[in-house]
Amino acid sequence: MRAIIPRSSISRRILLSALAGLPALTGLRLSAAHAQLPQRPAETQVPGNALPSWNEGPAKQAILDFVRATTDASSPKFVPPEERIATFDQDGTLWVEHPMHSQLMYCIDRVPLLTGDRELLKHVPPFSDVLSGNREAISKLSQLDLELIAVTTLSGMTVDEFAAEAKKWQATAKDPRWRRPYTDTASGRRPAPR
Numbered sequence: 001m002r003a004i005i006p007r008s009s010i011s012r013r014i015l016l017s018a019l020a021g022l023p024a025l026t027g028l029r030l031s032a033a034h035a036q037l038p039q040r041p042a043e044t045q046v047p048g049n050a051l052p053s054w055n056e057g058p059a060k061q062a063i064l065d066f067v068r069a070t071t072d073a074s075s076p077k078f079v080p081p082e083e084r085i086a087t088f089d090q091d092g093t094l095w096v097e098h099p100m101h102s103q104l105m106y107c108i109d110r111v112p113l114l115t116g117d118r119e120l121l122k123h124v125p126p127f128s129d130v131l132s133g134n135r136e137a138i139s140k141l142s143q144l145d146l147e148l149i150a151v152t153t154l155s156g157m158t159v160d161e162f163a164a165e166a167k168k169w170q171a172t173a174k175d176p177r178w179r180r181p182y183t184d185t186a187s188g189r190r191p192a193p194r
Contacts, residue, residue, distance in 0.1 A: 102182045106169050110153040
């Protein structure tokens with residue numbers, strides 16, 4: 001039987017946006033990954049094989065045209081390198097998000113740790129759903145279920161404890177789809193499953 005829990009007014013988007021800020025709190029940054037990327041000269045044109053994982057179409061062409069126009073010094077739309085700013089939305093560009101963001105996967109991976117201390121949680125959905133290991137069922141958890149998991153697994157820790165736990169998790173956790181460390185899935189390329 002499912003426990004009746006009052007519906008929260010927090011939207012799934014707000015919850016996931018808040019969870020997106022967790023790495024900033026822990027000092028975990030993608031700067032190390034960025035430092036490993038080859039640096040291109042500022043005036044480099046878009047290569048012919050740019051965006052190889054994108055389907056040909058108007059969206060891809062618009063992006064390529066924009067990059068060409070803003071990086072070509074002879075173009076009226078040229079933007080000097082020191083004035084260029086790149087921004088990314090939560091669209092899979094910087095992190096894996098299917099079936100869930102890695103920050104939420106961190107919370108889900110913490111459920112077995114918490115249920116060891118709180119025997120009752122083992123028998124209460126959504127915790128029992130997570131403990132079942134059924135990834136399809138986990139991917140179908142409701143917004144309320146995800147909020148409950150996040151609040152329960154992230155509460156009661158100091159910032160330092162959270163930072164240590166998150167770093168430990170990040171060092172060993174693997175994306176269930178790609179079976180690779182989450183840090184390997186942030187390059188923008190989809191790795192081949194192992």
